[in-house]
Amino acid sequence: MQYQLAPTFCRPWTLNGISPRLIESHYEHNYGAALTRLNALTEELELLDIAKTPAGTFVRLKREQIDALNATLLHELYFASLGGDGRTLPEAIAGAIARDFGSVDRWRAEFVALANGLAGGSGWALLTYVPRAGRLINQCTSEHGQDVPGGIPILALDMYEHAYHIEFGANAAAYVAAFMRNIDWDAVQARYTDATKVAPPRPLLQKQFADVPSVTVEEVRAMLASGTPVQIIDTRPKHYSARSQEIMAGAVWRDPERVDEWIGELSKSEPVVTFCVYGFHVGCETAATLRKAGFDARYMAGGHFAWKAVKGPVARFG
Amino acid sequence: MMPYAMKPLTCDPQRIKGMSERLIVSHYENNYGGAVKRLNAITEQLGSLDFATAPVFLINGLKREELIATNSMILHELFFASLGEESEPDGTMRDALARDFGSVERWRAEFTAMGKAQGGGSGWVLLTFSPRDGGTLVNQWAMDHTTTLAGGQPILALDMYEHSYHLDYGAKAAAYVDAFIAAINWPNVRLLYDEMQRRHES
Numbered sequence: 308m309q310y311q312l313a314p315t316f317c318r319p320w321t322l323n324g325i326s327p328r329l330i331e332s333h334y335e336h337n338y339g340a341a342l343t344r345l346n347a348l349t350e351e352l353e354l355l356d357i358a359k360t361p362a363g364t365f366v367r368l369k370r371e372q373i374d375a376l377n378a379t380l381l382h383e384l385y386f387a388s389l390g391g392d393g394r395t396l397p398e399a400i401a402g403a404i405a406r407d408f409g410s411v412d413r414w415r416a417e418f419v420a421l422a423n424g425l426a427g428g429s430g431w432a433l434l435t436y437v438p439r440a441g442r443l444i445n446q447c448t449s450e451h452g453q454d455v456p457g458g459i460p461i462l463a464l465d466m467y468e469h470a471y472h473i474e475f476g477a478n479a480a481a482y483v484a485a486f487m488r489n490i491d492w493d494a495v496q497a498r499y500t501d502a503t504k505v506a507p508p509r510p511l512l513q514k515q516f517a518d519v520p521s522v523t524v525e526e527v528r529a530m531l532a533s534g535t536p537v538q539i540i541d542t543r544p545k546h547y548s549a550r551s552q553e554i555m556a557g558a559v560w561r562d563p564e565r566v567d568e569w570i571g572e573l574s575k576s577e578p579v580v581t582f583c584v585y586g587f588h589v590g591c592e593t594a595a596t597l598r599k600a601g602f603d604a605r606y607m608a609g610g611h612f613a614w615k616a617v618k619g620p621v622a623r624f625g
Numbered sequence: 626m627m628p629y630a631m632k633p634l635t636c637d638p639q640r641i642k643g644m645s646e647r648l649i650v651s652h653y654e655n656n657y658g659g660a661v662k663r664l665n666a667i668t669e670q671l672g673s674l675d676f677a678t679a680p681v682f683l684i685n686g687l688k689r690e691e692l693i694a695t696n697s698m699i700l701h702e703l704f705f706a707s708l709g710e711e712s713e714p715d716g717t718m719r720d721a722l723a724r725d726f727g728s729v730e731r732w733r734a735e736f737t738a739m740g741k742a743q744g745g746g747s748g749w750v751l752l753t754f755s756p757r758d759g760g761t762l763v764n765q766w767a768m769d770h771t772t773t774l775a776g777g778q779p780i781l782a783l784d785m786y787e788h789s790y791h792l793d794y795g796a797k798a799a800a801y802v803d804a805f806i807a808a809i810n811w812p813n814v815r816l817l818y819d820e821m822q823r824r825h826e827s
Contacts, residue, residue: 332795332796335796336745336795336796337745337796340744340745341745426659427655427656427659427660427786427788428747428769428786429746429747429786429787449769450746450747450768467745467746467747467787468747468786468787468788468791469745469787469791469796472787472788472791472792473791473792473795476651476655476792477651477654477655477656477659477788
């Protein structure tokens with residue numbers, strides 16, 4: 308398959324402090340070259356006899372291809388980021404930026420500092436929507452790689468020296484300031500609106516436990532830190548816990564096979580949190596059993612190892 | 626620790642054919658000077674850092690920046706020393722290049738193509754003395770300022786960062802590479818080569 312060239316998104320003659328000459332050279336030599344390279348690599352890869360190609364050769368071509376693809380996509384976004392007055396942020400994007408950075412001024416200070424820090428090298432400053440977090444972040448890249456997986460960049464500032472040297476020389480800060488004066492915020496907001504329609508990565512679905520409520524390890528940690536009364540039951544299966552040397556600090560181990568024997572120890576006036584090794588089956592099942600018996604029980608998502616992964620304290624066990 | 630001092634420019638910016646004085650002076654002041662300034666700032670920060678308690682990301686970040694700035698300083702010094710008035714490799718250099726690349730023409734074709742292949746990005750092309758295998762010369766690619774040959778000593782450096790040519794050549798990286806090849810200061814390459822040979826033999 309061949310990638311098609313996108314026409315320039317901005318009208319070069321309308322820009323303030325960035326000349327048509329700079330945009331033309333950038334569009335033709337850098338964007339155009341990236342697309343040409345991308346198509347040449349893609350064709351070479353399509354014709355490649357994978358079975359007869361040394362693995363190193365294949366990987367090298369794939370690496371070059373992702374570099375060319377990213378250069379193509381980011382340049383398109385760069386041109387599409389220009390053409391406005393840089394000042395007027397429409398309501399939705401202004402609100403989103405204030406929510407995620409504290410204020411528009413704070414965002415601007417961060418973004419400009421990030422771009423200025425890339426002076427004299429090559430890379431990008433990007434404003435990116437991350438569906439995983441449901442928020443905007445400022446990110447930099449070195450070369451064309453290092454994009455956030457699943458992230459959707461909605462504003463791109465090219466800090467390759469080809470983006471400014473012809474006109475600004477080494478004065479990267481003046482170029483960054485000029486870019487900021489030309490941001491097309493209406494276009495940024497339209498891309499933001501599109502980006503927020505992308506759902507975060509789907510969690511693992513356990514249909515049989517869909518109606519059992521869960522609690523995150525961060526929430527449990529906060530409960531312990533604030534002294535909220537909570538009964539934490541480690542219900543890792545006996546064959547597993549017998550080999551384990553550690554237990555979550557503040558939890559007591561109870562055999563999930565013998566709930567009847569220990570259910571009487573629990574109080575109904577305090578919430579119960581159960582968990583198993585990874586937070587899949589046993590912890591959920593125990594929580595469901597306790598709920599049926601009238602307890603305010605939830606399972607801790609991710610289980611023992613999620614607790615360890617957030618560096619929750621553990622005690623010696625066994 | 627003493628701050629790193631800037632070395633004076635080792636080429637005459639008015640006499641490099643194919644590169645304007647403005648280009649070389651901007652390169653020297655802004656990019657080389659910038660690297661030295663940055664290195665001194667990082668060195669100072671590292672000096673006052675309590676390594677035992679500092680978060681790992683701070684240590685990693687500063688040490689990474691330190692390496693980039695140090696190499697940028699060293700490679701830029703070699704770059705300016707690589708430029709001069711028109712010259713050709715002498716007998717010793719011709720023999721060394723022929724031994725390790727087949728011929729001077731073959732070496733030149735490789736080095737030139739490697740430079741042009743980096744157009745539109747950033748990095749270096751280096752002719753490097755490698756003490757392994759009895760002391761051989763290698764053409765090496767270096768992305769950013771950090772990927773240099775282990776144990777090697779670069780003796781000729783072509784800067785392919787876009788700041789090296791955009792003021793004069795715009796996006797025409799190939800024309801810049803040709804100008805560089807024509808302006809190589811071969812007596813300086815020979816000097817560094819001899820030094821490496823001596824150090825290697827002793």
